[in-house]
Amino acid sequence: MVTIHSTYLGDLRTESKHGPSGTRIHTDAPIDNQGKGESFSPTDLVATAVGTCMLTIMGIVAARHEWDIAGATAEVKKIMAAAPERRIQRIEVTIKIPGDGLEERARRALQKAAESCPVHATLGTNVEMPIELIWC
Structure with missing residues (x-):
């Protein structure tokens, strides 16, 4: 089992942390869905x-x-x-x-x-x- 912790940062962006490695990724809502499209959706x-x-x-x-x-x-x-x-x-x-x-x-x-x-x-x-x- 792998646990991933995600936090809503506001402005339709999130940060997720991979439990085992600590690696972090960010998401942003796409432009066609009210976001800025500055990262992966x-x-x-x-x-x-x-x-x-x-x-x-x-x-x-x-x-x-x-x-x-x-x-x-x-x-x-x-x-x-x-x-x-x-x-x-x-x-x-x-x-x-x-x-x-x-x-x-x-x-x-x-x-x-x-x-x-x-x-x-x-x-x-x-x-x-x-x-x-x-x-x-």
Whole structure:
């Protein structure tokens, strides 16, 4: 279990502290929702969690098989819906993986790893989430 402590700072901003490490992050409401957009919004952090989770789970699988995917990147685009309620409607993920020499078995395993990350599983079918892997 991990505990995260969050404090409302006023002016639609928060600060959160990761219990185990003490690392702090800040959020700000986006411009289109009355904020200044000067930091990640809470929904930006959800989208960030998707990309970083996929890369992490792919890294675990790659390490297990001694495949080198260092330098892999995730570009995540978050699309919001305004009605009937404000929410994340779609998260588009493009993952670029160095290692065009990886065999098909490795590519399938890494694709499965990306699709089975815990954040993706948690969001389930509530959010459309196309995932594209590009081998470069």
